[in-house]
Amino acid sequence: MSDTTSHDVVVIGAGAAGLSAVREALNAGLSAAWLEAQMFGGLVLNVNELDGAIAGSGAELSSTWMTDAMEAGGENLEAVASAIERDGDALVVVSDAGRHRARAVIVASGAALKKLGVPGEAELEYKGVSHCADCDGPMFEGQDVVVVGGGDSALQSAMVLSKFCGNVHLVHRGDTFRAQPHWVEAVKGAGNVKVHWHSEVSEVVGTDGVEGARVNGEVIPCSGFFAFVGLKPSSEFLPAEIERDAFGAVKASDAMETSMPGVFAAGIVRSGCGGTLEDAVADGQAAARAVAAKLGALQGA
CATH class of the missing domain: 3.50.50.60 (FAD/NAD(P)-binding domain)
Structure with a gap:
């Protein structure tokens, strides 16, 4: 060459x-x-x-x-x-x-963006596993999604998705967010953002598309999955x-x-x-x- x-x-x-x-x-x-x-x-x-x-x-x-x-x-x-x-x-x-x-x-x-490395995450990439709330949010109009993380990207994405989705499940392994205060307040004020504290995802569930996320052993039904963990x-x-x-x-x-x-x-x-x-x-x-x-x-x- x-x-x-x-x-x-x-x-x-x-x-x-x-x-x-x-x-x-x-x-x-x-x-x-x-x-x-x-x-x-x-x-x-x-x-x-x-x-x-x-x-x-x-x-x-x-x-x-x-x-x-x-x-x-x-x-x-x-x-x-x-x-x-x-x-x-x-x-x-x-x-x-x-x-x-x-x-x-x-x-x-x-x-x-770091991957969680859990089963189903790679297999369902572009089949409901996404990394861009602004791009893909409208695809989940009226549906439930899961967002993982506790920093600015996770909370900002949760707020973007809250404009389109039925429920946004925000999964965080800690008990406090690392995000800027205005994003924390925004999440607190959003009626359809449900925070799951002390929680971790162990699997993205689905065959041809995302059907749920296993969180602390229980499956949360969802159509979209977004991880922002660093x-x-x-x-x-x-x-x-x-x-x-x-x-x-x-x-x-x-x-x-x-x-x-x-x-x-x-x-x-x-x-x-x-x-x-x-x-x-x-x-x-x-x-x-x-x-x-x-x-x-x-x-x-």
Whole structure:
């Protein structure tokens, strides 16, 4: 397989951190391209109403980021990264579309929703098991659904689903929510959101579609199942020499550089990054500035 592209910097990931890094690199006069395993925009793409300092529709914001990056001269490689290799002084990002040479790489691959790992969850994916309340809520009009989790994503999704569904069963293993107070109050005030404290799901029940969820040994009948129990950093494809913490997030220096020289990390895949959208944007910008500074120093050496 021959090299297909060559850029100053290749960014792995087209979410908030990745596209922010691309735009910042282009502003610094570097040639930049990006790869994305899923849809551009990352986890915010499917959020209809963003909750935080950056407001608006996640889909619209993601589209704006992508348009801005392309209009500024960035290249969408339309590929999925599978490895990073060193080739002399250069780095090569290996993908399903070829090999992409770069003077520096920014890993902004984000994170994926964790799975519960219970029987029926994988088998009924897209058959009632969903990960996007905004996208799929209308499919469950008048029906009962189960939401698992106690953080912002779970409670916000429960409230979205409450507008469409008959009953929303919110299953949480603890006795208090971790979500922001306004989401807690919203759930308390929703007449069709039923909270199940100290509860865990052991099975998603169904054959051709979701029929129920086994909670503390008892089956709660439902047609839809949504689990929001945390995120898993998307770092599996990275070489072993890139150090990671106990959760799989990439370790990086204050200059955003990983233990593999020339490879930087930004966004939720980076150990220590905050969990907000504005944190991801700031991380991407900082990583690109660090790349520009390093490449500029090497150019002048």
